[in-house]
Amino acid sequence: MEGKQSSGSSEQRLQAAAMLKTVMLKQSTRSGLNLYDHLTQLLIKVMDEQPQDVVDVIEDISHDVKRALFEDKQSTLRDLPRTTAAELLAEQQRPLFSRPEDAEQEDELEETPLPNVNEIGFYMEQAGVGLGREEMQRVFLALKQLVESQELLRCRLWGKILGIECNYIVAEAECREREEEEEQISDEAAEEEEREAETQESDENEIDLLPQSTYKPPPVVPKEPIGTGANKFVYYVCKEPGLPWVKLPSVSPAQITVARQIRKFFTGKLDAPVNSYPPFPGNEANYLRAQIARISAGTQVSPQGFFQTGEEEGDEEDEAPRDSYEVNSDFEGVPVAEMAESLSTWVHHVQHILPQGRCTWMNMAVNPEDLNEEGEAEETEEEPDEPEPEVGPPLLTPLSKDEEMFNTPPWTSRMSSTLTPQHAIAVLRSNLWPGAFAYACAKKFENIYVGWGLKYAGEGYSPLVPPQPQREYPSDPEITEALDPSLEEEQVLREALEEQQAAQEELEDTDEEDEDDD
Structure with missing residues (x-):
């Protein structure tokens, strides 16, 4: 019995040790390290240095081990910061605040523009x-x-x-x-450029003899x-x-x-x-x-x-x-x-x-060619309707x-x-x-x-409110859907229609006989 208990307890310890090792091998999400490797490096450092009062300085040794792992990855060179738009603008505005050394002192009484x-x-x-x-x-x-x-x-x-x-x-x-x-x-x-373009177009038209448009733009x-x-x-x-x-x-x-x-x-x-x-x-x-x-x-x-x-003199007569x-x-x-x-x-x-x-x-x-030296239009025999x-x-x-x-x-x-x-x-x-x-x-x-450089254009567009939904049409016998008749009802209706048609034919025959007798 004692042998079985001892073997069972040893298996449990092995399982616990395996679970503990699994926990120790789990990597950290922040640094990417695990406890097993860290303790290994820590014990190696303690054996190499053999400091006094290890239990008192064990925390500092652990901190030094972690720091040594990151020193190799860090660089002492720093990237130059990028020049921001605000710094570039400030550099361009610097000459506004500088005064030339050879600038003379302006007279205070002089009128400034x-x-x-x-x-x-x-x-x-x-x-x-x-x-x-x-x-x-x-x-x-x-x-x-x-x-x-x-x-x-x-x-x-x-x-x-x-x-x-x-x-x-x-x-x-x-x-x-x-x-x-x-x-x-x-x-x-x-x-001058417009005149050259017009003369060039006229020369081309003379050579090609193409029909010209009679439209004259305003x-x-x-x-x-x-x-x-x-x-x-x-x-x-x-x-x-x-x-x-x-x-x-x-x-x-x-x-x-x-x-x-x-x-x-x-x-x-x-x-x-x-x-x-x-x-x-x-x-x-x-x-x-x-x-x-x-x-x-x-x-x-x-x-x-x-x-x-x-x-000025003479301005009163001028109505302009x-x-x-x-x-x-x-x-x-x-x-x-x-x-x-x-x-x-x-x-x-x-x-x-x-x-x-x-x-x-x-x-x-008024044609600009008709203007005289003073800029006024010369009188012609046929005066067109002048715009107001x-x-x-x-x-x-x-x-x-x-x-x-x-x-x-x-x-x-x-x-x-x-x-x-x-x-x-x-x-x-x-x-x-x-x-x-x-x-x-x-x-x-x-x-x-x-x-924004825009003129007021009135209130903004607001779409019309949709109309009220239509009500249901009132139900009455004229629009109520009738039930389908049965076979017997259809037969009775057919017989009634046949009798009515036969009576109408007899009536027409009697009318024709009366007309013949007359």
């Missing part, structure tokens, strides 16, 4: 709009760099147009005589010269302060006309095509310039009396709309409370764009005369603070061009636009 953008940002912050203090400071320095590089006479922050991939910071500057000459030279070169409305109308100012854009400024091309009436018929978000790439219907004549740079002209014509406002139209203005030196300002309550205290100081796409209407029915001239609101028209669209008032005016009205400013917001704001206080005012 750039307004105080920080002051404008302060007032815009009270109005609840703007780009933030840090970005406004960077934009200020970027505008200063633009003024120095392009030698601009006047420059101001027009606003910021948002895009899907990148945004556009827009600067408005006054044109120079050199720009007018460059524009005139480019127009003449384009006309004349192209010429764009306004630089410094007048929609091209009164020149605009520069950049994606971020510190990046290069790009000058936008002048806008044509065809581009403004098509821009009024389409709605496209900006991508942030000036050379991107504008896929739309009707087709837009140009790329995104031209579309951006057309939208800037539309926004300026509709939202650039100023306090009434700040500007005045220049009156005035397109120029000058600062009124006698302007004393309008109270803020009055400007916040009445739209009559605000006026438009940018010309209205006519349906033709120009600020000044041009009669396209397009007339828009004159310059410095009060905002109270603006029309509503989609049952929405065009403007919303308020005070920046009702708690401290003595320090508040008058804030004006455009509802037709969301993102356009203006402020005024004392003799200071400014306009800014921060938005």
Whole structure:
């Protein structure tokens, strides 16, 4: 009996030892090691070093064994961190904060072509709009760099147009005589290319003797010269302060006309095509310039009396709309409370764009060859029916005369603070061009636009509510489905029909006999 018990207990110990070994050989999910190999390495280290008080330092020895396994896999070389987009942009913006050593100290009394953008940002912050203090400071320095590089006479922050991939910071500057000459030279070169193409086509037609179409496209409305109308100012854009400024091309009436018929978000790439219907004549740079002209014509406002139209001798007899203005030196300002309550205290100081796409209407029915030296049409014997001239609101028209669209008032005016009205400013917001704001206080005012560059198009489309489900048709004997008759009922019905038919035939025979007797 004792032999059997001892053999049974030995088998149990072997099984327990096998289970224990299995547990010790199980690898860790974190380090990939197992307890069996670790204890083996630990005992080997103890036998090799034979430290004193092994039981007290066994934990440190175990830690050293684990550390030795990972030291071979680790490298002392570190990968260089990748340059992030924010660090790259900061490196490009660094020149904005550097001042040339040889730069002379500017005279404080000298008039600067750039307004105080920080002051404008302060007032815009009270109005609840703007780009933030840090970005406004960077934009200020970027505008200063633009003024120095392009030698601009006047420059101001027009606003910021948002895009899907990148945004556009827009600067408005006054044109120079050199720009007018460059524009005139480019127009003449384009006309020469068109003439060469026409002569080449005519030569080919003479050789081939192909039938020519009698269709004549309508004349192209010429764009306004630089410094007048929609091209009164020149605009520069950049994606971020510190990046290069790009000058936008002048806008044509065809581009403004098509821009009024389409709605496209900006991508942030000036050379991107504008896929739309009707087709837009140009790329995104031209579309951006057309939208800037539309926004300026509709939202650039100023306090009434700040500007005045220049009156010269003989102007009273001229009925043409005035397109120029000058600062009124006698302007004393309008109270803020009055400007916040009445739209009559605000006026438009940018010309209205006519349906033709120009600020000044041009009669396209007159052949340019028929114009005399003064630009007037010569009288002819047969005068065709001239189109009615397009007339828009004159310059410095009060905002109270603006029309509503989609049952929405065009403007919303308020005070920046009702708690401290003595320090508040008058804030004006455009509802037709969301993102356009203006402020005024004392003799200071400014306009800014921060938005997507799209006009308000009314409320979004909401589908009609589906009609109520139709009710069940009322049940009555006329529409109730009858039960199928049995065989006996069908036989009785057949016999009744046969008797009825026989009686009818007998009646017809008797009628015929009576007619014969007569």
